[in-house]
Amino acid sequence: MIKAFENLEVWFVTGAQLLYGGDAVTQVDGHSKKMVDGLNESGNLPIKVVYKGTANSSKEVVDIFSAANNDKKCVGVITWMHTFSPAKMWIHGLQILHKPLLHLHTQFNAEIPWNDIDMDFMNLNQSAHGDREFGHIVSRMRVRRKLVVGHWQEESTQKHIAVWERVCAGWADSQDMLILRFGDQMNNVAVTDGDKVAAEQVLGYHVDYCPFNEVMEYFNKIEDKDVDALVETYFKEYDHDAELEDKSSEAYRKVWNAAKAELSIRAILEAKGAKGFTTNFDDLGDADIEATGMGFDQIPGLASQRLMAEGYGFGGEGDWKTAALYRTIWVMTQGLPNGCSFLEDYTLNFNGEQSSILQSHMLEVCPLIAASKPRLELHYLGIGYRKSQTARLVFTSKEGKGVTATVVDMGNRFRLIVNDVECIKPKPLPKLPVASALWIPQPNFEIGAGCWIYAGGTHHSAFSYDLTDEYWQDFAEIAGIECLLINKDTKIDEFRKELRFNEVYYMLNKALL
Template identity: 25%
Template sequence: MTSAAPVATESGVPLRKPRIGLLGIMQALYDHMIPGITERQSGYAREIADRLADVADWTVGRPVKDRTDAEEVMREFVNADLDGVMVVLLTYGPAMRVARLFNENRLPVLLANIQPEPQVTAAWDMADMTYNQGIHGAQDTANAMVRADRSFEVITDDWRAPEFAERVDRWARSARAITAWKSLKVGIFGYAMNDMGDIRVDENALLRALGPEISFVAPGDLYRGSLEVPGAEVDALIAWENARFEVDPDLTAAEREDHARMQLAIEKILVERGYRAYSTHFDAIGEDGRFRRLPLAAASSLMAKGYGYGAEGDALAAAMVYAGHQLIGEGHFTEMYAMDFPSDSILMSHMGEGNWRVARDDEPVRLIHRELGIGRLEAPPTFLFRYRPGPATLACLVSLGGERFRLVVAEGEVLDAAPLPQLEMPYGQFRPDSGVRACMDGWLAAGGPHHQVLNVGRHAEDWRVFCRSSGIEFVQV
């Protein structure tokens, strides 16, 4: 049997550009006042898209002037499988023409409060006033969306300014992540860890409110799949690892083959069943009775390929790692292990799963032989690396009951700290900008769970926009 799962590659999975529609709103009244205004403002809309070509792939709709036009263009955007819609008032346009549209719309929306010219001058006549009068149309349209209780983002700026492109880029990436979440399937191999409360969620509420769907995979599917992986694919993965990583000579051939077969079997299941995130709980693997070791290294390399991952059956963490990939790139699963008060930092790590793309650049990533009693199985090959020093952001999703969710975020810095030679798993020391005491007080008060996604860089504002556009409460600590 031939496996459908591709062998890991150095490039991973590149993120595509966000796909965004530009909905330009006008009204027919001005056609009689200023002949040619529709063509002129339509050109303005195309100029905006051209200027933002590096930010997204744009679909510019024809200017809409009534309810029928607007709803037809929006249907075209939905049918084109776009990630979101940027609304631009090309002139004033009464909101009642789009009120029902935005009440029913489910695509992320950005209301760009912009105008063709950045400055009012003495040369302006009535035509110039009309070309640049989108501001009160934006007010009317925003009022309609607020009344409809729809989440949306707003940007007011000179559309030629670099800051405008930066803010549109942030929103477009959040729209891409939100859209990806709406079709996300999370596969849980076995079951979630018993008695671990902060990973629990009402699966129906999560699906209704945000989109991720949780389903469970029999460990037997993984066992049978690992037996069916062709030997040539096993050899290819091992050869790739030999070329890419520093491989521990103590690793046995049996350990390498077991690991490779489990990774390839997991990915084959993910590909064939449409999962973009997953979890393997050590008890579910250990208690099955057919496995020799845990698939820890598999989680590291599959995260590096763009899959979401959460340990112990944590679907919320798996979904967050996937969102971290889509919003920012290089999502990394981790948890807070211990506080170090002298350095005002927190030791971050997990049992052995970690995205090696966040490893520091001046040390090799090692694939090691490692004795591990958890799961009561044999030694699992594990990637060992230290996190890259520099700015970093932690984020986690809190289920508040029903369809209410909260996202807790902390910005800070991964310290260039001394190695911890006894640790045989990925690790780093994260110093929150607010300090350990204030950060942890806020984290616990907000109900932040113990599994997180870490991204390199400062990205609280990215997560804030993601929350505003998806109706999630945002808390920064």
């Protein structure tokens, strides 16, 4: 089991009834325990499944679901109908359930015992019957859920459950997510802003403005010895020029300042219990760094890179939605090997079938996606009101398939836009010393970029090598938000029709509420 999820549980509830007598229920219970043990022992599920018994009445369903709502370790509920479980007994429980739901359509035995099957076997093993009854009431009640169809011992079935479990962990984490905005939004930018009240209602994000001068209160409490120790960590972990270690040089002072910035931001995030943050290069506090030698001499890019690697969400220029989404990706991908990052569409490369988009940012790209050991470098940054040299990690991303996602506020709903991408090897950037990725949006540049723009997607996104469309479909289903997928099967005319149909659906839905 993944250590990151060791304090989480998914509850397993089996549906049955007392029509067939107590002996039948005892057999159902025994089968259910074996199934749960088998799922946990498979090695394919990142979160432990806990069997919570067989529900045989409306009261039992309500009691189990009430307990699930109130148990902080429980991040989701799996239901399975071993026998015919009359669906009206699930109504009250489904009405109160606030945790994500997965309906597993399976059967204890894999194959029909053709030579031995009798009426007793038929009465006991009625998942084909019971799961349809349960599925009807869930659909009639418009309860959002994931449906997994397949035998519980099959790896493919277990992997679908595993995807949902990871999404449940990310969803649970987002329900008390505090994002601190250090400084305000970049002036006049629309796509990275949005309705923060609606975001808290729908997605769980709480966003607080935090003036950068408040960060300075923590900055002033950081001890030099702790800064010195962090600088030594930089030199051990990253390739760098020897001159950076000359303590009498201006270069060393710049690296030292970057380390103090990192310690300051980490301190305020920990003090406030925040899971993510944003920065803005137009607001770095009032301290006069040139006159006093105290304060942030430039936007804290190195700090943002390293804090992302630790799991803090980050968004540039006040982009709180991408900061929150990155945090969710980081949670969902714990224990997976390839990494994730905040990224920005930087510039385009038109090259026929290899036409691509250079992904980067001024400084803030997470080293978890680096193809090789990042290099600590010092370069001039001429943006914002403090123009100076500053430290950053420079690298290029791994090659391979990935998926990038963004959430936009459409006024009457949140829209999740997801694009599969192919990261390819870039050419050297000798005069652009930043961390970067180069990718071809799927199914190709024209359709991928075009659909993203038609959908109103941001120039920022949260990227992962390890996630797939399935994760984002599950996330959108749990959140109850619109989800648009752009992948190898996307056709631009059909995508535009989907946008129009969705607009009608959400307008009607709003009118009916």
